[in-house]
Amino acid sequence: GEQKTKPILGIPKSALDDFGGAAGVHAWVESLFYYIMLDNRISHIFREFGNVERQIALNTQLEQMVLGGAVEYQGASMSAAHADLGITMTQFNAVVEAAYNACERNNVPYKTCNHLIAALAPFTRVIVTR
Numbered sequence: 001g002e003q004k005t006k007p008i009l010g011i012p013k014s015a016l017d018d019f020g021g022a023a024g025v026h027a028w029v030e031s032l033f034y035y036i037m038l039d040n041r042i043s044h045i046f047r048e049f050g051n052v053e054r055q056i057a058l059n060t061q062l063e064q065m066v067l068g069g070a071v072e073y074q075g076a077s078m079s080a081a082h083a084d085l086g087i088t089m090t091q092f093n094a095v096v097e098a099a100y101n102a103c104e105r106n107n108v109p110y111k112t113c114n115h116l117i118a119a120l121a122p123f124t125r126v127i128v129t130r
């Protein structure tokens with residue numbers, strides 16, 4: 001059967017390769033922020049509190065890491081980064097929508113996309129504070 005990565009939620013070992021490796025993840029993150037900034041339910045939060053260049057770099061690390069890549073994430077914890085933002089579930093879901101749009105834009109297969117969504121899902125409870 002399918003070989004699993006370390007302890008990451010049944011994410012297959014091939015997940016990062018399926019995503020196109022580091023370059024694929026980086027392209028996906030750039031698209032993610034493109035769709036985020038087009039969405040007026042959430043773009044204002046990123047415009048006011050975010051730093052898109054820094055967030056693209058750090059998300060590229062984090063997403064490779066949760067897909068099982070040998071990459072060390074160098075940013076703040078998800079709780080520290082989002083604690084003061086008062087993010088709602090609706091706003092969180094808008095980012096998830098942008099994530100799926102970014103997958104489509106980059107021809108990331110739906111199943112592979114779901115592996116990333118699943119790997120990031122556990123952060124929901126520390127990011128959504130309102």
Ligand code: HEM
Nearest residue numbers: 042045046049050058059062075076081091092095120123
């Ligand atoms: C699973 C979902 C999410 C992930 C993986 C994620 C990831 C990240 C990362 C890696 C950073 C950079 C931390 C640092 O600067 O050290 C960050 C910061 C930030 N995130 Fe998220 N995020 C998520 C959801 C959201 C949502 C739903 C929003 C708003 C609707 C949001 C808004 C922000 C903002 C504004 C910052 C900048 C905070 C600051 O620099 O003070 N994030 N996020």
